[in-house]
Amino acid sequence: MRHPRAATFAAALLLLLAACEREQRRFAEIAPSSSRPPDSRPSVVNPYEENAWAVSEGQRLYTWFNCRGCHAMGGGGMGPALMDDAWIYGAEPQAVFTSIAEGRPNGMPAFGQKLPAQQVWQLVAYVRSLGALTRKDVRPGRTDTMQARPAPVMTTPATPVQRP
Numbered sequence: 001m002r003h004p005r006a007a008t009f010a011a012a013l014l015l016l017l018a019a020c021e022r023e024q025r026r027f028a029e030i031a032p033s034s035s036r037p038p039d040s041r042p043s044v045v046n047p048y049e050e051n052a053w054a055v056s057e058g059q060r061l062y063t064w065f066n067c068r069g070c071h072a073m074g075g076g077g078m079g080p081a082l083m084d085d086a087w088i089y090g091a092e093p094q095a096v097f098t099s100i101a102e103g104r105p106n107g108m109p110a111f112g113q114k115l116p117a118q119q120v121w122q123l124v125a126y127v128r129s130l131g132a133l134t135r136k137d138v139r140p141g142r143t144d145t146m147q148a149r150p151a152p153v154m155t156t157p158a159t160p161v162q163r164p
């Protein structure tokens, strides 16, 4: 090769660029879907699950939109727990998206009219991080409140089961 140094530099740069995904802050982005994804499609990928900033935005929205009022910090209250392995409507990103955007019949309000799809996907990423269903290095390392449970980064992965 004529420029071995240049090649090494280019390779290092590529590696660096690839490593930055977790830390990227994408302020304008087209969400994976701007409408309701069908529950039957298992392959919807939520790019926010790879991005620490988006997950912490989801964490902020979780408090702002008072998800805590019903689900507490994930352990559940009047609404079901979101950090355990039992899911009524499914743990897949698109099922969680539908739960949040359209609401569910037994008391889950619809947030689709209040939030753009992008922020619903950030909530999806955060909710799934509560059950350790997302990449560990992207899960929030701390919360701004008293911690009643270990931070999501400390959680062991759950195996989701769907109950009737």
Ligand code: HEC
Binding pocket: 061, 062, 065, 066, 067, 068, 069, 070, 071, 078, 079, 080, 082, 086, 087, 088, 089, 090, 096, 099, 100, 104, 105, 106, 107, 108, 109, 111, 123, 127
């Ligand atoms: C007024 C209380 C209330 C609020 C506020 C609320 N939820 Fe819920 N949520 C519920 C209830 C009750 C259910 C169960 C609904 C059912 O069984 O049909 C539920 C279900 C869910 C589910 C589906 C869980 C499963 O097991 O499949 C998700 C995900 C969820 N909520 C997320 C959120 C998020 C995120 C927010 C905030 C943006 C939020 N909820 C705000 C009461 C609430």
